[in-house]
Amino acid sequence: MDFDLTADQQRRYDETLAATREQLGDAPSGADGYFTRQQWKVAASLGLTGLCLPTEQGGGGLGALDTALSLEAFGRGCRDTGLVFAVCAHLLACAVPIRDFASQEIRDGMVSGLASGDVIAANAMTEDDAGSDVGRLAVRARRDDDGAYVLDGEKSFASNAPAADAIVTYAVTNPKAGFLGVTGFVVPRDLPGVVVGEPMEKMGLSSCPASRVRFDNCRVPEAYRLGAEGQGGAVFQHSMAWERACLLAAYLGAMEHQLARCVEHARRREQFGRRIGAFQAISHRIAEMKQRLESGRLLLYRGCWLLDNGRDHVGAIALAKLAVSEAAVANSLDAVQIFGGAGYLSAAGIEQQLRDAIPTTIFSGTSEVQRELVAREAGL
Amino acid sequence: MSTDEISAKVTAFIKERFLSGDENKExxxxxxxxxxxxxxxxxxxxLLMYLRDELGVVVPPTGIVAENFKDIRSITKMVNDLGSPQRATVAGTE
Incomplete structure (x- = not known):
């Protein structure tokens, strides 16, 4: 067993950290508060939008562990976690299933655009009545005489959708087949019948716009199907394995940055004539933050390693996702407490970390679903 | 294992785990x-874990389609077709 990064991994991490700090450190969002095309292009120029896409299409050709390490550096270096999340969702929930399941006719051209930053992708799975239970989708896709699919119905929460050029989505093609009657598609935004809603206000990740997406009699040529008919559930689970493993790595980076700020603050701030770090109430809180961060990191690296090696990974990745997301929330609460009044005020950026951490226990499968997966693996 | 035995085991598993014993025998x-x-x-x-651990049959990802899981008869046929029992493994530690 070897816990060291290789020289290549360390170099890539250091370069990504330095570049994101310099070029996206506190990059201002657009006038509307959402990320800009310019920021997206900067992220793409650093290779972040195509980390795990094939090198032949301009991607980085990285596996899950190396992708996670780069996203960890991105999350540590960039203070706009909404932008980090947007890039991750584009890459992991969308580009990964396109890479692995799109028809050859569509794949190569689209993957090049996804890697280069010319194409932004959004994942539209969640519906009003289908959150964790994705077998209850209401969006339907019926086959037309010419082989095309006609999509009808509405998705209720699609991150990136207002900015997206392509939408990865899932629809029922065989209502009698339950969760095995679902099929995946990548739908170009400009197809007639794609209706993207207004951005919705939300608690955190505010620079990443999210909206409803409606399909009104939307004809999607067969070439845009992902995988076989009825394989949508498997396509989606595959994308979620990558997202749970690699997206949460960005939060390891954000926690690393947060912990460093807390340590710096506890060493400098004095109350009752002592540095607050000299009070056990603060020092032990920081020790626990470190413990959560490091244990989540080990679980996440192992989950990625299992994924890269083609091994059973569902339970391990569920454990990692659960550990890192719950750590992100707990550590963010601790950071607010350590900073006190300054942590509660927005200017210091500490309370924003909490608002950006809360969604981690909901997206990519809730903590409740992760615990179910873990319990199942334990033999319950 | 005969198809009757496979069918009986799969039926018992589904009854016990997903249908609270199926007391009405539906x-x-x-x-x-x-x-x-x-x-x-x-x-x-x-169910896939049960098939793997108890019947020694690993269903490949391409086999997880509606046609193979629509009812007990289809599941039994699939298990029978997948053939000779393979060694059961523990997730992530083989």
């Missing part, structure tokens, strides 16, 4: 398990 070998939601994504994962 489960038949043509009951539409997917359409009625008896097999959802969570339950199917449990």
């Amino acid at each position: 489960l038949e070998d043509t009951t539409p398990l997917l359409e009625w939601g008896v097999l959802n994504s969570m339950n199917t994962a449990l």
Whole structure:
């Protein structure tokens, strides 16, 4: 067993950290508060939008562990976690299933655009009545005489959708087949019948716009199907394995940055004539933050390693996702407490970390679903 | 293992785990398990683990399609077709 990064991994991490700090450190969002095309292009120029896409299409050709390490550096270096999340969702929930399941006719051209930053992708799975239970989708896709699919119905929460050029989505093609009657598609935004809603206000990740997406009699040529008919559930689970493993790595980076700020603050701030770090109430809180961060990191690296090696990974990745997301929330609460009044005020950026951490226990499968997966693996 | 034995084991597993014992004895070998939601994504994962650990049959990803899981008869046929029992492994530690 070897816990060291290789020289290549360390170099890539250091370069990504330095570049994101310099070029996206506190990059201002657009006038509307959402990320800009310019920021997206900067992220793409650093290779972040195509980390795990094939090198032949301009991607980085990285596996899950190396992708996670780069996203960890991105999350540590960039203070706009909404932008980090947007890039991750584009890459992991969308580009990964396109890479692995799109028809050859569509794949190569689209993957090049996804890697280069010319194409932004959004994942539209969640519906009003289908959150964790994705077998209850209401969006339907019926086959037309010419082989095309006609999509009808509405998705209720699609991150990136207002900015997206392509939408990865899932629809029922065989209502009698339950969760095995679902099929995946990548739908170009400009197809007639794609209706993207207004951005919705939300608690955190505010620079990443999210909206409803409606399909009104939307004809999607067969070439845009992902995988076989009825394989949508498997396509989606595959994308979620990558997202749970690699997206949460960005939060390891954000926690690393947060912990460093807390340590710096506890060493400098004095109350009752002592540095607050000299009070056990603060020092032990920081020790626990470190413990959560490091244990989540080990679980996440192992989950990625299992994924890269083609091994059973569902339970391990569920454990990692659960550990890192719950750590992100707990550590963010601790950071607010350590900073006190300054942590509660927005200017210091500490309370924003909490608002950006809360969604981690909901997206990519809730903590409740992760615990179910873990319990199942334990033999319950 | 004969198809009758496979069918009996699969039926018993589904009754006990997903139908609270099926006291009204409603489960038949043509009951539409997917359409009625008896097999959802969570339950199917449990069934796959049962097939792997108890019957020694690993269903490949390409085999996880509606045709193979629509009812007990289809599941039995699939298990039978997948043939000779393979060594059961523990997740992530083989």
